[in-house]
Amino acid sequence: MEKHLLITVSDEMSHLCGVRFVANFFKQKKAFRLTLLYVASTQPTGDWKADRPRSKAKIPAETQARGQKALDRSAEILMEAGFDEAQIQSKLIPKEMETVKEIVMEARRGCYDAVVLGRRGYAAFAGVFSTSVSTEVLRQPLPCPLWICRNPGSEHERVVLCVDDAEASMRITDHVGFMLRDEEHRVCLFHVITDRAQQTRDIIDKATKVLEDNGVASQRIDRKIMVSQNVAEAIMDDHRESPASVIAMGHEHEGSHGFFGGIFSSSVCSGVLKRFENGALWISK
Numbered sequence: 001m002e003k004h005l006l007i008t009v010s011d012e013m014s015h016l017c018g019v020r021f022v023a024n025f026f027k028q029k030k031a032f033r034l035t036l037l038y039v040a041s042t043q044p045t046g047d048w049k050a051d052r053p054r055s056k057a058k059i060p061a062e063t064q065a066r067g068q069k070a071l072d073r074s075a076e077i078l079m080e081a082g083f084d085e086a087q088i089q090s091k092l093i094p095k096e097m098e099t100v101k102e103i104v105m106e107a108r109r110g111c112y113d114a115v116v117l118g119r120r121g122y123a124a125f126a127g128v129f130s131t132s133v134s135t136e137v138l139r140q141p142l143p144c145p146l147w148i149c150r151n152p153g154s155e156h157e158r159v160v161l162c163v164d165d166a167e168a169s170m171r172i173t174d175h176v177g178f179m180l181r182d183e184e185h186r187v188c189l190f191h192v193i194t195d196r197a198q199q200t201r202d203i204i205d206k207a208t209k210v211l212e213d214n215g216v217a218s219q220r221i222d223r224k225i226m227v228s229q230n231v232a233e234a235i236m237d238d239h240r241e242s243p244a245s246v247i248a249m250g251h252e253h254e255g256s257h258g259f260f261g262g263i264f265s266s267s268v269c270s271g272v273l274k275r276f277e278n279g280a281l282w283i284s285k
Contacts, residue, residue, distance in 0.1 A: 018118035021149040023081035028182040038067040145284035158244040168250025172284040177214025232271025248282040
């Protein structure tokens, strides 16, 4: 089954963390379709509703050229890594609203399996909430998981999948299984016991079944259980001991700012984001 990623691109071509992560992390390239998205600066016009027609806002020639250069370089990186040109589509769209909203709207328009943010995209999302800006568009659910890529960090073949008894945990488990079914990475089911009442064995067994149902061989699945009242610290302690390219987790706490605001206010998500510098954090609600 085809895997379709929306990869955000900036003109910081020395980084392009999301592009480089996808290029280096996946070995089985043929199953992918990749859409590169560059949001070009222009004056905002009109509102952000999903069914609005895109305006005729003019992108300055210099901005257009800079964006096209970033898209072309991103495609080159992917093709040098083994992706075929036919698998890659580039989109350069005018910035009619805040960049983060443009990304969300494109994610809703397309049938993507994940939205991939590099350093600039992550900063755009984080900046919205560091300045306490909250709008209706950000309270709506993103239709697919979010990957936040800091530095590629893909030399590690280990994926840490954090599991608990929440429904979001099983959704991210299903996502990891789908994305990695054809790969060789080892998946470590990582559970932190914070409450004696938790049914740890049931949680691990359920997650194992979801992975195996997606085609992840049982011999690729590891398990690790820790006891701690600080889940983020336990995750990062494990990462320091056994580095991973991906840390994946479900996320259900939304609060007044919705899914995205919850990510940056949640102690677990924000705690991992602050310290996980070489790899990608995959988050699903």
